[in-house]
Amino acid sequence: AQKVTQAQTEISVVEKEDVTLDCVYETRDTTYYLFWYKQPPSGELVFLIRRNSFDEQNEISGRYSWNFQKSTSSFNFTITASQVVDSAVYFCALRYSSASKIIFGSGTRLSIRP
Amino acid sequence: EAGVVQSPRYKIIEKKQPVAFWCNPISGHNTLYWYLQNLGQGPELLIRYENEEAVDDSQLPKDRFSAERLKGVDSTLKIQPAELGDSAVYLCASSATNTGELFFGEGSRLTVL
Numbered sequence: 302a303q304k305v306t307q308a309q310t311e312i313s314v315v316e317k318e319d320v321t322l323d324c325v326y327e328t329r330d331t332t333y334y335l336f337w338y339k340q341p342p343s344g345e346l347v348f349l350i351r352r353n354s355f356d357e358q359n360e361i362s363g364r365y366s367w368n369f370q371k372s373t374s375s376f377n378f379t380i381t382a383s384q385v386v387d388s389a390v391y392f393c394a395l396r397y398s399s400a401s402k403i404i405f406g407s408g409t410r411l412s413i414r415p
Numbered sequence: 416e417a418g419v420v421q422s423p424r425y426k427i428i429e430k431k432q433p434v435a436f437w438c439n440p441i442s443g444h445n446t447l448y449w450y451l452q453n454l455g456q457g458p459e460l461l462i463r464y465e466n467e468e469a470v471d472d473s474q475l476p477k478d479r480f481s482a483e484r485l486k487g488v489d490s491t492l493k494i495q496p497a498e499l500g501d502s503a504v505y506l507c508a509s510s511a512t513n514t515g516e517l518f519f520g521e522g523s524r525l526t527v528l
Binding site for chain 2: 305336338343345346347348392394401404405406407408
């Protein structure tokens with residue numbers, strides 16, 4: 302089965318705390334792509350990162366970092382020194398090559414309190 | 416560069432009425448998607464186009480939903496007749512390649528009374 306699980310429905314932290322959003326995926330394909338999207342209150346999903354299955358290097362972009370581990374089928378997202386503007390719903394997604402289809406997790410609602 | 420444009424942003428109709436949503440993708444993007452997003456859930460694919468061809472419509476409820484992308488650019492999604500359970504946000508997205516990231520519009524929020 303092809304599946305994306307975001308077990309954390311809601312997270313609330315105080316500004317400047319670090320926070321990690323978990324994503325566990327399931328696929329039989331050996332070639333696949335993983336994504337993270339941010340959906341602020343305005344509603345438009347904003348692309349954050351794409352990773353292919355052959356690239357397990359972790360990535361850092363400013364306060365954002367991603368930890369891809371094939372051994373545990375996880376693609377976790379960490380925000381360092383969180384800010385109120387980071388408040389949004391974050392979606393992890395999987396594109397598996399056998400169907401060229403992107404499936405999304407159910408999302409994690411992140412609230413950053415001042 | 417303009418992003419994905421959708422209209423209308425909001426639509427309120429009574430059940431059994433028809434409704435249509437329009438999407439203009441990013442220029443040059445051959446792949447266009449329609450997704451359905453229910454409250455508190457992730458987007459679910461309804462249909463994917465490669466140019467003007469619908470290559471994946473397995474999740475589209477064809478008894479009441481239809482879509483078209485006649486010239487391989489903008490697209491229309493129609494529901495006729497609408498049911499109460501169709502209340503949701505309808506998202507359009509486009510991508511430049513089949514493996515690339517999706518760029519989303521702001522969505523069309525449908526309320527069926």
